[in-house]
Amino acid sequence: MPTPLGERIRRLRTQKGYTLDQLAELADSSKSYIWELENKNPPRPSAEKLAKIAEQLDTTIEYLLEGDEKITEDDAADASFYRQYRKMDSATKAKIRQMVKLWGDEK
Known part of the structure; x- marks a missing residue:
């Protein structure tokens, strides 16, 4: 029986158009592990995975574990974007900030 964690993983995976194999490969995991997360109640899923x-x-992990009760899907996507943004070089960050400023000026 799927858990809320499994349901969220499956929903997000299918929204992105990933098969179990594709997500497993991208996440450096196995298809069987992803399937188990989606369909069973593993006692202690690996935080790293x-x-x-x-x-x-x-x-975010928080969204996968807690879902809509505390963190919305949009909040989780924003947090994920910010993690990616923080890893960017200064020049790329400056370009993104400029694009956001231009979008904000289009009122």
Whole structure:
């Protein structure tokens, strides 16, 4: 029987158009592990593997574990974007800030 964690992983995976194999490969995991997360109640899912899965699904571990009760899907996507942004070089960050400023000026 799927758990809320499994349902969220499956929903986000299918929204991105990933098969079990594709997500497993992207998250450096196995297809059977992803299937188990989606369909069973593993006693203690690996935090390291959940972090890799969350990154590939553009979300956070918190969203996968807690879901809509505390963190919305949009909040999780924003947090994921910010993690990616923080890893960018200064020039790329400056370009993104300029684009956001231009969008804000279009009122």
